[in-house]
Amino acid sequence: MIQFENISVSFPQKNGELHAVNNVTLHIGKGQIYGLVGASGAGKSTLLRTINLLEQPTSGKVFVNGEMINHLRGERLRRYRQNIGIIFQHFNLAANKTVRKNIEFPLSAANVPKGQRKKRVDELLDLVGLRDKSEEYPAKLSGGQKQRVGIARALANNANILLCDEATSALDPETTTSILKLLENINQKYGITIIMITHEIDVVKMICHEVAVMKDGSVVEHGKVIDVISKPQNEFTKKLIYNSENYELPSDIIARFGEKSIIKITYLGSDASEPILSNAIKSNHVDISILHGKIDYINHIPVGTLIVSVQGEQRDAENAIDYIRSKTLRVEVGANEF
Template sequence: MSVIELKDVSVTFHEGGRTVEAVRNVSLNVDKGEIFGIVGFSGAGKSTLVRTINLLERPTGGRVVIDGMDITGLKGADLRALRKKIGFIFQGFNLITNVTVGKNIEFALKAGGCPKAQWRERIRELLALVGLENKIDSYPSSLSGGQKQRVSIARALANKPEILLCDEATSALDLETTEGILALLQRINSELGITIVFITHQLDVAKRIFDRVAVMENGVVVEQGATFDVFSTPKHATTKALVERYLGIAVPPQLVPSLPAGTIVELRYKGSTALEPIISQVAQDYGVSINVLHANVEYFGSQAIGILIVLVTGAGEPLVQALHRLKTHVFGYRELDRGMLSVAAEAGQGTETAGNEEA
């Protein structure tokens, strides 16, 4: 069941005598209780799009539907009531620096119409949820970046929203702190049943928590689907670029002159086959030598995507058969031109041959 529906949503700005189409005819659905991601490079239109969901950015075209109700034209009290159902977490925390952590959350409770008698108990409940029970009287300046984001999350949850929007909520944090924030958001999603829409340019975030994902470029959604499906077999150039930036590996150019004769091949696996001993099997069956030059395996949820660059050494028909066997047992296969390997390593180019799409 869809809790959020964007139907041909567009957002156009007029700046300095020119027209900027920040979002162009975007349609997508977010199901109740899922964590939905929107990814893309800077300037893709992600932030503008997510702000249409609570009308912080009003669409210039199309419709926004929440729980089956068209909210696109809401104003005044109706709009304020809608926003109580939708929490927002900002990249820069947006905390009021000259009041305590407790007061920051109190402002949200007051704005949401929560009875004053319930404020203290609700603040303590929220801080316990985010692991900051002892920070109620602390000021934001005394907190780490991760603690500030936890306060921001507590504030966003103050009025028991059904939807939580996260605008690059971890991009200002280090890796360890990001892991903690993502685990907290997963727990909030699981225990409270809150639907989360999270925008990011970080595939580390996408692989960790997204159920489904949409990829944006130049204001358009160019690809969407289950997270593993989108990133294991990217179709659009932007998605491929995101994956290459995250997963791409290459033979260090300085090693090329010292490599023995043979065929250099990049192999890509997905799913359970990422762990199959295909390399040793092929070497044994065809009497060729296969040396792993570089490797990387990443998990999207419980499913793996693996990349290997190998040097296959052999001659005649056994070599041809060995390469064919490799090609038909992976979903991505390309032979790298030794003379152009340094260029290919930097530009992601090579002589690509379509492999078997079923891993």
């Protein structure tokens, strides 16, 4: 669907050039919700904007639906952009247009006849749940409602790709969830490919199917969300994920059990049917104390995290940990490691 081939984008600066995106090659499949995560300044927004050519790649090729789009200009570029919706962190609605007029704008831009426009706007208002706000001005709406208008505007011309540029970063957690649900719903209902830029790993966990992690303009890791989150390979990815999880234990707990005895177990929901801990205790003469535990839903798959202390002879403890490791997704040893 979308294929980046050796994409680089650089901006001229006072002293030399700023390489915002560095030689990125990436494929995004049709109908996916694809996350692009990274710290601010990682180049994810710039990369996203090469898809609708709001940003022109300095080198490399962008293919969308098999067609190279880098060289589109003028009328062909405008026609192409009508099929690609984009929503923004700060919504970017016209303050002097009503909700209806904001949503109608892309339809007018695509020369949709007036009669059809009204019908389409009504459909979109129903889709985003704002039928009763159609004659309001954006200033009267909440952040979540403004983003809903943004989504309706982005989808007006039946876009098959929706770009989300930090679309939930200006919203509170509750509103974020409702907007993400709406996006997921749109993805399932219409099969629209959604590419989401975010610095919040939780957003990725909630709705993305695949994810690419960007750092300093390059993609450092990518794959299925469940794989990247549960078994991050890259140091930066690990840091990004751990920062969001925050498993820091109180120091007196660590002192009482001993730093080295504390382990973090990550397991898939499907592993939970086996009595793993119980087996580990029975066959190795160890005690296991549970210190912390929670279950995350990564793209609707339950992923558990358990922090326990394994007490016993060193040899027994090692055997127990090896047994647990063989039965779960991942085990990290030592409280200071996570």
